[in-house]
Amino acid sequence: MKMFSEQETAMPTMDHGSPCTRVMTVTSGKGGVGKTNIVANLAVELARVGKRVLVLDADLGLGNIDVLLGLVPRHTLEDVLGGSRHLSDIILQGPAGIQVLPAGSGLPHLTSLTDSQQLILQTELEHVANTVDVLLIDTGAGVSPNVTYFASAAQEIIVVISPEPTSLTDAYALMKVLCRQHRERRFKVLVNMVKSQREATQTFRKLDVAAERFLNIRLEYMGFIPLDDYLPMAVIEQKAVTDRFPSSPASRAFVQLAKTIAEWPDPQLPKSTVQFLWQQLIPMS
Numbered sequence: 001m002k003m004f005s006e007q008e009t010a011m012p013t014m015d016h017g018s019p020c021t022r023v024m025t026v027t028s029g030k031g032g033v034g035k036t037n038i039v040a041n042l043a044v045e046l047a048r049v050g051k052r053v054l055v056l057d058a059d060l061g062l063g064n065i066d067v068l069l070g071l072v073p074r075h076t077l078e079d080v081l082g083g084s085r086h087l088s089d090i091i092l093q094g095p096a097g098i099q100v101l102p103a104g105s106g107l108p109h110l111t112s113l114t115d116s117q118q119l120i121l122q123t124e125l126e127h128v129a130n131t132v133d134v135l136l137i138d139t140g141a142g143v144s145p146n147v148t149y150f151a152s153a154a155q156e157i158i159v160v161i162s163p164e165p166t167s168l169t170d171a172y173a174l175m176k177v178l179c180r181q182h183r184e185r186r187f188k189v190l191v192n193m194v195k196s197q198r199e200a201t202q203t204f205r206k207l208d209v210a211a212e213r214f215l216n217i218r219l220e221y222m223g224f225i226p227l228d229d230y231l232p233m234a235v236i237e238q239k240a241v242t243d244r245f246p247s248s249p250a251s252r253a254f255v256q257l258a259k260t261i262a263e264w265p266d267p268q269l270p271k272s273t274v275q276f277l278w279q280q281l282i283p284m285s
């Protein structure tokens, strides 16, 4: 479905000499590994280090980042995709100045956007995303067309895993589809819910070995978030853990991770049609 070759998309005219919006999609093979909490807390901490952050809840039909942050949407992406609202009508102001586009939870079957819905979303994003540094996309789990679409739209695909074996097999299955069917070859891996750094690197290594052997790709280790009882406590209070328990182990890891991301080199030029379209719509700042 890629209309431009790698070479054609990397057109010199795309480089205006200034950084473009960094689009990062957080995804996983298995549900419940912590994606939404990671997106929420990373967004808040990236905002604290000076980034203008927009969160797109792309877990369409089952979105819950608004609930996690104690926000109450009046309208959601469902209304935008249905044509009755603009994205600017649904933006919520979150903690630390982050902006959130809530997904809604009325259409659990919405795992695949139609072409016209993709066009609506891309066109609408033009109006809201040109003022941010980072667009963080939270997806559902597994290999649905939505997940692969939003992963392909990003310069950075962050795959979240936990030490559970099923999280690794499912992450591998997701990467296999993204690699074989969508030609994605760069994945960053964030290990969540680990008891130690050692457990994190061992978990990463298992996935990396399989990816190298069977997909012929090397994964990038992004770091880890420790298993932390304070995190579910913050969830119950509908607050980011970094706000509610700033000195907890998970919070400290989020702060460190946000600092690391803030220092990444500027995003690369688009590598696919979807990215090409998105970067046309999210102009260079």
Ligand SMILES: Nc1ncnc2c1ncn2[C@@H]1O[C@H](COP(=O)(O)OP(=O)(O)O)[C@@H](O)[C@H]1O
Residues within 6 Å of the ligand: 028, 030, 031, 032, 033, 034, 035, 036, 037, 038, 192, 193, 194, 225, 226, 227, 228, 229, 231, 232, 235, 250
């Ligand atoms: N580092 C962690 N320590 C402890 N509990 C965690 C951690 N990360 C996530 N959780 C818990 O795991 C559950 C699922 O997290 P969530 O972010 O909703 O996952 P996903 O979006 O991948 O489905 C939540 O109840 C959350 O409290």
Ligand SMILES: [Mg+2]
Residues within 6 Å of the ligand: 035, 036, 037, 059, 139, 140
């Ligand atoms: Mg989630």
